[in-house]
Structures are given as structure tokens and as C-alpha cells.
Amino acid sequence: MSNQGTPLVEMRDISISFGGIKAVDHVTVDLYPGEVVGLLGHNGAGKSTLIKCLSGAYQADAGEIWINGKKVEITNPRDARAQNIETIYQTLALADNLDAASNLFLGRELVSPLGFVDESKMEAETRKIMHRLNPNFKKFSVPVSALSGGQRQSVAIARAVYFNAKILIMDEPTAALGPHETQMVAELIEELKKQGLGIFLIEHDIHNVMKLCDRAAVMKNGQLVGTVKVDEVTDEDILSMIILGKKPGAADSEAAV
Amino acid sequence: MNTTTPQNTGPKTKQQGAVKRFLHATELDTRLLGMLGALLLIWFTFEIYCAMFLGRPSVFLGAAAEDATGFLTPRNLWNLSVQTSSIGIMATGMVLVIVTRNIDLSVGSLIGVTGMVMGILQVDILPQYLGLGHWSIWIITVAVGIGLGALIGALHGYLIAYLTIPSFIVTLGGLMVWRGAAFLANGGKTISPVDQTFALLGGGPYGAVGSSMSWVVGILGCMGAVWMMAHSRAQRRKHEFHLRPMWAEVSMAAIACGAIIGSVFLANAYPWPKGIVNAYAKANDLVVPPEGLFISHGFAIPVLILIGVGICMTILMTRTRFGRYVFAIGGNPEAAALAGINTRWMTLKIFALMGMLSGLAAVIASARLNSATNALGTLDELYVIAAAVIGGTSLAGGLGTIYGAILGALVMQSLQSGMVLVGVDAAVQRIVVGLVLVLAVYLDILYRRTTK
Numbered sequence: 020m021s022n023q024g025t026p027l028v029e030m031r032d033i034s035i036s037f038g039g040i041k042a043v044d045h046v047t048v049d050l051y052p053g054e055v056v057g058l059l060g061h062n063g064a065g066k067s068t069l070i071k072c073l074s075g076a077y078q079a080d081a082g083e084i085w086i087n088g089k090k091v092e093i094t095n096p097r098d099a100r101a102q103n104i105e106t107i108y109q110t111l112a113l114a115d116n117l118d119a120a121s122n123l124f125l126g127r128e129l130v131s132p133l134g135f136v137d138e139s140k141m142e143a144e145t146r147k148i149m150h151r152l153n154p155n156f157k158k159f160s161v162p163v164s165a166l167s168g169g170q171r172q173s174v175a176i177a178r179a180v181y182f183n184a185k186i187l188i189m190d191e192p193t194a195a196l197g198p199h200e201t202q203m204v205a206e207l208i209e210e211l212k213k214q215g216l217g218i219f220l221i222e223h224d225i226h227n228v229m230k231l232c233d234r235a236a237v238m239k240n241g242q243l244v245g246t247v248k249v250d251e252v253t254d255e256d257i258l259s260m261i262i263l264g265k266k267p268g269a270a271d272s273e274a275a276v
Numbered sequence: 277m278n279t280t281t282p283q284n285t286g287p288k289t290k291q292q293g294a295v296k297r298f299l300h301a302t303e304l305d306t307r308l309l310g311m312l313g314a315l316l317l318i319w320f321t322f323e324i325y326c327a328m329f330l331g332r333p334s335v336f337l338g339a340a341a342e343d344a345t346g347f348l349t350p351r352n353l354w355n356l357s358v359q360t361s362s363i364g365i366m367a368t369g370m371v372l373v374i375v376t377r378n379i380d381l382s383v384g385s386l387i388g389v390t391g392m393v394m395g396i397l398q399v400d401i402l403p404q405y406l407g408l409g410h411w412s413i414w415i416i417t418v419a420v421g422i423g424l425g426a427l428i429g430a431l432h433g434y435l436i437a438y439l440t441i442p443s444f445i446v447t448l449g450g451l452m453v454w455r456g457a458a459f460l461a462n463g464g465k466t467i468s469p470v471d472q473t474f475a476l477l478g479g480g481p482y483g484a485v486g487s488s489m490s491w492v493v494g495i496l497g498c499m500g501a502v503w504m505m506a507h508s509r510a511q512r513r514k515h516e517f518h519l520r521p522m523w524a525e526v527s528m529a530a531i532a533c534g535a536i537i538g539s540v541f542l543a544n545a546y547p548w549p550k551g552i553v554n555a556y557a558k559a560n561d562l563v564v565p566p567e568g569l570f571i572s573h574g575f576a577i578p579v580l581i582l583i584g585v586g587i588c589m590t591i592l593m594t595r596t597r598f599g600r601y602v603f604a605i606g607g608n609p610e611a612a613a614l615a616g617i618n619t620r621w622m623t624l625k626i627f628a629l630m631g632m633l634s635g636l637a638a639v640i641a642s643a644r645l646n647s648a649t650n651a652l653g654t655l656d657e658l659y660v661i662a663a664a665v666i667g668g669t670s671l672a673g674g675l676g677t678i679y680g681a682i683l684g685a686l687v688m689q690s691l692q693s694g695m696v697l698v699g700v701d702a703a704v705q706r707i708v709v710g711l712v713l714v715l716a717v718y719l720d721i722l723y724r725r726t727t728k
């Protein structure tokens with residue numbers, strides 16, 4: 020991993036608040052091709068809110084987003100998709116009453132030359148990608164409300180992977196998964212990384228962070244505590260950043276603001 | 277692949293009964309069967325009541341079709357089909373509104389105001405410029421009525437989507453505002469009669485297409501149904517999905533065609549009344565034989581309009597992006613927005629469509645009455661909402677079908693005209709309709725709980 024040249028994504032000095040609460044407070048993070056950057060912090064630290072500014076779900080009050088060295092405006096989810104940014108939300112963001120294929124193609128339906136939705140083609144494509152990601156998945160013609168947590172998660176992941184993302188945002192993608200499925204997600208992340216995608220990964224399991232991430236950015240109370248290279252620190256260093264809100268080795272006076 | 281009717285495919289157990297196996301193989305919606313059952317129950321209850329308590333001749337007791345005066349007569353069923361048209365048309369739009377977790381209480385008043393404006397336009401204004409009975413009057417009138425409905429609906433949609441006022445409040449306000457406007461439009465006076473061509477859109481002997489055209493419609497309908505089933509099967513084969521057994525496909529096609537052909541026979545079994553036949557014979561220099569001329573009504577024009585609307589709306593809901601987005605918004609508005617769907621713009625369009633359909637329903641309702649009154653469409657919102665809910669539209673959002681809503685409209689209308697036929701007091705009719713609405717929602721809740 021050589022973080023030289025132009026970063027794939029730069030979020031510069033991003034701030035957003037909700038009714039006086041500074042959910043994200045002057046945070047700057049970047050991401051390079053083929054890199055996995057972990058976003059860590061307690062619940063309510065502002066991780067989801069930060070990445071939602073990149074995915075177009077929210078618009079930052081202040082700050083800039085740069086993609087491949089160009090400043091971009093992302094004002095809605097369509098803008099983000101146009102920049103090849105795909106997101107797996109913590110809530111999965113699935114329409115429970117629709118089946119897997121309808122969810123996978125939601126907002127980007129395949130249409131016939133006459134402009135009608137091509138259901139069978141979408142189902143066929145869904146079967147293909149699901150076969151790759153989760154060969155056990157069989158429930159193609161039922162609404163996703165009838166699926167288990169893990170199956171729903173794999174639909175959300177398939178949606179993000181299918182459209183050839185260059186930038187992938189994964190907000191706690193393994194939260195609903197058992198050990199076997201978590202392992203499959205880990206392998207998928209490795210594979211996508213090899214293909215040169217940049218991935219923001221929000222993950223609580225410190226073991227997974229150490230294994231999958233190249234760098235880790237730690238947040239606390241909306242602020243960035245610091246960004247570290249994972250192979251230069253220990254589990255304990257990162258945990259203490261999360262808990263104490265200080266960079267390892269930083270003097271107490273520096274961190275106390 | 278169906279977005280509205282969860283079905284499980286694949287074999288379950290071997291020792292299912294024949295009925296169960298049939299339902300399973302044909303993937304028929306049990307809810308649809310329930311509705312058909314309710315419909316037949318209502319029909320036969322009224323027929324039996326007429327025969328037993330009112331002493332009316334019944335075809336089931338050996339009376340000839342033209343002598344029968346109960347519920348199940350060609351004449352009554354034909355009238356029922358005409359009466360269902362305007363409620364049915366609005367019910368298809370109400371499906372979209374309710375699926376997206378909104379409600380529209382203003383549709384009855386919209387009928388009033390658009391009906392009134394169309395009345396003034398075709399009777400007081402257009403003849404001044406074009407001359408009385410000009411061929412284009414009905415076209416301009418219909419276009420203005422539908423356009424006005426769309427405009428009012430869009431206004432409602434704007435208030436709901438962009439100013440975030442709950443739809444319940446916006447359309448409750450609309451219920452009052454537009455009924456008042458209907459009154460003011462012509463100072464409370466009724467306008468009658470309407471343009472002659474316009475009146476045909478409401479049915480009546482001349483507003484029906486006759487025997488041969490009904491056969492053409494019926495045969496086209498059968499061909500369409502068979503083509504659709506074949507096409508869907510071909511698509512599934514192409515992608516190597518699970519196929520229904522051939523016998524199931526064939527019996528489905530047979531049932532569909534049987535129902536269509538049956539309705540053609542029924543529509544053609546209802547003859548023009550003697551007076552109309554004589555007037556018609558006179559105008560066309562025909563000699564009426566002593567035993568009388570049998571001229572069939574055939575399908576009424578408003579019924580054909582309803583069928584056309586039903587087909588278009590079904591295509592819209594199941595085959596276009598717009599329809600997908602409607603269901604997605606109903607299932608999870610946040611997810612829909614995150615998928616890049618402009619949910620506000622969608623809401624505005626849905627209400628505009630509801631308004632358009634109300635305008636079209638007003639065309640039929642005022643044409644049928646051959647007049648425009650400011651009370652036209654009063655309480656229709658109740659029937660329309662009840663029709664959509666009986667037809668399987670979930671008030672929790674995300675689920676609903678067009679054909680269900682049309683069947684629901686038929687159920688509601690059967691109940692209403694049956695009560696009129698047997699002479700139930702108007703006050704009691706209201707009580708029944710109100711109770712049925714509440715009961716329908718409760719049954720829907722029970723149904724969903726047990727099929728989960």
C-alpha cells in the first residue's frame with residue numbers, strides 16, 4: 020500500500036449538525052485506490068453521519084469532497100452513484116415489501132427497449148451475483164422481509180457490488196452475520212481491494228479491523244481523534260484512541276481541547 | 277418476481293388436497309379467491325332475499341331471464357357494471373395513494389367540482405363559440421375535466437410532499453373546499469342536459485357498444501390473456517426459472533377466457549327497452565315484428581373505459597419504474613430516497629394522477645346522470661377507500677393491486693345497489709357501508725397476521 024499520488028476520496032473539514040448537536044465536527048479523511056480505511060468510534064461518534072455526507076444521504080454544512088483530485092458536489096444519492104460511490108447502510112436500506120432483485124436494482128432498473136421494467140433479466144442478474152456472493156441464497160421470489168438478517172445483508176452487499184463501484188462504503192456490514200458469513204464478507208473485501216476499489220469500512224470488531232484495514236480513523240463526539248496505519252500500532256493503541264479520544268503517544272495537553 | 281403477492285414456489289408435501297394442489301400450482305392469490313367468494317355471497321344473498329321475501333321471479337327458480345327481477349338478472353348486473361365504473365376508476369388511483377402511506381379524502385368533492393365545471397363548459401360556454409351539438413364539445417369538455425382534476429390533485433400533492441402537511445389534513449380540507457367550490461360554480465343550480473355525445477360516456481342504451489362489438493372486445497380480451505400467459509412462460513423458460521405445470525397454465529387460461537366470454541353473453545343478454553327499440557326503428561326506417569326486436573346492449577362504454585384504465589394502471593404499477601418506485605416508497609420511504617428516488621416528486625405525481633382519474637370518473641358520473649349537480653360524488657371517497665382496502669391495499673403501505681381494487685369496487689357497488697334493490701332505507705345503507713369499511717380493514721389485518 021503506497022499512499023502516494025491523488026487520493027480517490029478526500030473529505031476535507033466536513034461538519035454537520037442536527038439541531039445544535041455537532042454530529043460531525045471538522046473531520047478530514049482520505050482514501051486511496053486499493054485501500055481499506057476503517058472508521059472507528061463509539062456509538063454516536065458520528066461515523067454513519069460522516070459517510071452519509073459522501074453517499075449523498077446528507078449534505079454537509081461545511082467542508083469539501085474531492086474525488087480523484089476534483090472537487091465535487093454531492094447533493095443527493097444519485098450524485099454519489101454517478102461518482103461510482105456505492106453504500107451499504109447500517110440499516111441496509113431495503114424496501115421490505117420487494118424481492119431481492121427489485122431491491123438490488125432499485126433506482127436503476129433494467130428496462131426493455133420500450134421502457135418497461137425487464138423483471139426476468141433483473142432476476143437472472145440477481146441470481147448470478149448472489150451465486151457468487153452467497154451460494155446458499157435461494158429466496159429470489161419472496162419479499163426481503165421474509166429473509167434472515169444475514170440474507171438481507173447479502174442483498175444489500177450485492178447491490179453495492181453489482182454496479183462496479185470504485186468507492187465502497189460499508190457501514191457495519193457484518194453486524195447481522197454469523198462467523199461463517201462474516202468470513203465471506205472478509206474475503207469479499209480482500210477481493211475488491213485487489214481489484215483496486217477504495218473502501219470505507221465501519222467496523223466494531225477490533226480483530227476484523229486489524230485484519231482487513233490498512234488505516235484506521237478514529238472518531239469521538241463528532242471529532243476526528245486521529246488516523247493511524249494499522250500495521251504501526253497495536254489493538255490496545257486503537258482501543259485507547261476510541262475510549263480516551265487520544266492518539267497513542269500524544270501528550271495529554273495536546274488531546275485535551 | 278411479483279412485488280405484491282408473496283408466493284412460495286417449489287413443492288411442499290405430497291399429500292395436499294386437490295384444491296390446495298390446484299391453488300399451489302396455479303400460484304393463484306388466495307386473497308383474490310376470497311374476494312370472489314365474498315362477491316358471490318353478496319350476489320346470491322340478495323337474489324335469495326328477493327326471491328324468498330319479495331316474491332320476485334328468479335332464473336334459479338325457472339323464470340325466464342327477461343321476467344326475472346331479482347339481483348342476478350342481465351339487466352341488474354349490466355347496471356351494476358355501469359355503476360361500478362366511476363368508483364372503480366378512482367379506486368385504481370387510490371391504490372397508489374394508499375400504497376405510499378397517504379390517503380385522499382377529497383375524491384368525492386373533486387367529482388363535484390370537475391363535474392360542475394364540465395357542465396358549465398359544455399352547456400353554457402362552448403355552444404356559444406362552436407354552436408350547439410358541435411362534435412368537438414365532448415372532447416374539449418373531457419380534456420378540461422381531466423386536466424382540472426390533475427391540477428387540483430397536483431396542488432394537493434405539492435402541499436403534502438413539499439410543505440409536509442399530512443395528506444389526511446390536506447385532503448380533508450380539500451373535501452370541504454372543493455364541495456364548496458362545486459356549489460359556488462353555478463350558484464347551487466343543476467345543469468342539464470349535457471352534450472349528447474358526452475352523455476354516451478355514461479352508458480345507457482346508446483352508450484353501449486352492442487352485440488358484435490362486444491364479441492370483438494371479448495375475443496381480443498381472450499387473445500390478450502392467452503398471449504400474456506404465453507409470454508410470461510416464455511420469459512421464465514428463457515431464464516430457466518421455475519415453470520408452472522402445463523395443466524395449471526391451461527386451466528388458468530380456460531378460466532380467464534371463460535370469464536370473459538361469460539361476461540359477453542351476459543352483456544348481450546340485456547336487450548334495449550321497447551320504447552328505445554321503437555324510437556330506433558322509426559329513426560332508421562325499420563319494421564318492428566310483432567314479437568319485438570331483440571337489440572343487445574353489449575358492454576357499456578363506461579365499463580370499457582374502466583377496463584382500459586385498469587389495464588393501463590396495471591401496466592404502470594407492475595411494468596414501469598414509476599410503479600416500482602410507488603411500491604418502494606410504500607415499503608421503506610427512507611430506502612427509496614437513498615436509492616436516488618425523488619420521493620417528493622413521486623408523491624406530487626401520484627396525487628396528480630389521482631386527480632386525473634377523479635376527473636375521468638366525474639365524466640362518467642355526470643354523463644350517466646345527464647346532468648351536473650353540486651352534490652355529485654358525495655361520499656364517494658368512502659366507497660373508493662373501501663374498494664381499495666377490500667381489494668387488498670394495505671393501509672400500512674407497500675402492498676396493493678389494481679385488479680383487487682376494481683374487484684373491491686364491484687363488491688362495494690354490489691352491496692349498495694343490492695340494498696337499493698331490496699329497498700333498504702338510505703340511513704341504514706350508510707350504516708352498512710360504514711361498518712363494511714371498518715370490517716374490511718379489520719379482516720385485512722387478520723389476513724396479514726395469518727399469512728405472515
Ligand SMILES: Nc1ncnc2c1ncn2[C@@H]1O[C@H](COP(=O)(O)OP(=O)(O)O)[C@@H](O)[C@H]1O
Binds near residue numbers: 040
Ligand atoms: N438525522 C438525524 N437527526 C438528528 N440527529 C442525528 C441524525 N443523524 C445522526 N444524528 C446524531 O448524530 C450523532 C452521530 O450519529 P451517528 O453518525 O449515527 O453515529 P455512529 O454511526 O458513529 O454510531 C448522534 O448523536 C446522533 O443522534
Ligand SMILES: [Mg+2]
Binds near residue numbers: 066067068190
Ligand atoms: Mg452508525
